[in-house]
Every structure is written in structure tokens, then in C-alpha cells.
Amino acid sequence: MARVTFKGKPMTILGNEVKAGDQAPDFRVLANDLSEVSLADSQGKVRLISVVPSIDTGVCDAQTRRFNEEASKIDNVEVITISADLPFAQKRWCAANGLENVKIYSDHRDLSFAEAYGVHMKELRLLARAVFVVDSHDKITYVEYVSEGTDHPNYEKAIEAAKAAQ
Numbered sequence: 202m203a204r205v206t207f208k209g210k211p212m213t214i215l216g217n218e219v220k221a222g223d224q225a226p227d228f229r230v231l232a233n234d235l236s237e238v239s240l241a242d243s244q245g246k247v248r249l250i251s252v253v254p255s256i257d258t259g260v261c262d263a264q265t266r267r268f269n270e271e272a273s274k275i276d277n278v279e280v281i282t283i284s285a286d287l288p289f290a291q292k293r294w295c296a297a298n299g300l301e302n303v304k305i306y307s308d309h310r311d312l313s314f315a316e317a318y319g320v321h322m323k324e325l326r327l328l329a330r331a332v333f334v335v336d337s338h339d340k341i342t343y344v345e346y347v348s349e350g351t352d353h354p355n356y357e358k359a360i361e362a363a364k365a366a367q
Contacts, residue, residue, distance in 0.1 A: 205329045207254070207322060207350035214329060216312075218319035221344055225335040226317035230283055230306035233292035238306055245337050247278045247366045249359060252320050252331040254350055256284050256294045256305060264330075264354060269303050271360050277337070278363050285309045285327050322350070332359045336366040 205212045219226065225248075227240045240248075251268045253261035265282045272280045281304045284291070288307040295303055308314040308328060315321035320329040332354045334343035343362030347354050 205322065205346065205348060205350060207325065207327075207329075209349075210324075212325070212329065212350070213323040214319060215321040215323050216316040216319040218346070219317075219333070219341055219344060221341055223341045225333075225339045225341050228308075228314040228317045229311070230308050230314050231288050231310055232304075232306060233288045233295065235288055240335070240339065243279050243281065244339070247275075247337055247363055248333075248335040249278055249280045249363045250318075250333040250335065251280060251282045251354075252314075252318070252328050252333070253282060253284045254322070254325070254327040254330060256282070256286050256291055260330075260351055260353055262294075262298075264356075265303065265305070266298075266300070267356055268332075268359070269300065271356070272363055275360075275364055275367075277367060280304065281306060283308050283314050283328065285312065285315070320346070330354060334359065334362040334366050342366045 272278045291305045330347040332345045
């Protein structure tokens with residue numbers, strides 16, 4: 202299991218760690234309108250799944266903006282941001298930042314995504330920062346578990362992986 206700290210404090214990570222080459226586990230998260238969303242809803246596309254602890258913090262905000270800006274230039278790639286924030290808070294963040302086409306989903310209800318992908322920080326009931334690329338056949342092609350929750354992921358490697366997954 203990936204070793205993760207948050208502000209230097211070790212976190213207990215729950216769930217199943219995934220690796221490149223694995224079949225992507227399904228999950229159930231909530232859209233901002235409280236409708237349920239699963240991996241199958243974006244089937245046939247390459248998915249860059251950006252996982253953040255809380256959307257309205259500095260690094261999480263920057264990560265969400267960067268991936269959406271960069272990946273929008275790649276055909277057939279859908280960027281999905283997932284956090285344990287309430288859907289209402291995510292909707293407010295999107296409106297306040299003028300980002301209407303961002304797909305931000307909440308794993309708050311039952312941590313289905315967090316458990317399936319091994320990013321549930323037990324002590325905080327938040328998601329550990331991570332990036333996953335899932336190809337159009339639902340195979341995981343890239344995984345980065347960020348070891349310190351307040352650090353940025355490797356944007357360049359993730360974007361290259363999304364391009365390569367075409």
C-alpha cells in the first residue's frame with residue numbers, strides 16, 4: 202500500500218491499491234445535481250481521474266484547473282475530478298471559478314471510489330491525492346499516489362499517459 206502523509210503526519214490508507222495494467226474498478230459517486238455517476242458513464246473515452254482532498258484549497262484548485270486546461274486539448278479524453286467534498290460545495294466552487302464544463306464528483310456518500318482505488322485517508326475521511334489514467338477499454342494505464350497530500354502530482358507524466366492511452 203502506498204505510504205501517504207498529510208502535512209507531514211502519516212495517514213492510514215484504506216481500500217484497494219490499483220496498478221497500471223489492472224482492470225479499472227467501478228465506483229459510484231455523486232454529480233453536483235446529486236445524480237449517481239459510475240465509471241461506465243464515460244465508457245469509450247480515456248479518463249484522467251484527478252483525485253483531490255478538498256476542491257477549495259490551493260493545491261487542489263491548481264490541480265483541477267491544470268488538468269482541465271491541458272486535457273481539453275487532447276481528443277477523446279475526459280477529465281474527472283473526485284473528492285469527498287459535498288456536491289453543494291463542489292457546485293459553488295465551479296460557479297465561483299467560472300468552470301462550467303469541469304466534471305467534479307463527490308465520493309462523500311459512501312467512499313465507493315476511495316475504497317475501490319485505495320485513496321481513503323481514514324484519519325481525515327478525505328481522499329488522498331492521486332491521478333489515474335483509464336483507457337477506453339477500462340484498463341488502468343497510469344497511477345500516481347502522491348506521497349504527501351499537500352504536494353502537486355506529476356502533471357506532465359499524467360498528461361503524457363492520457364495522450365498515450367488513445
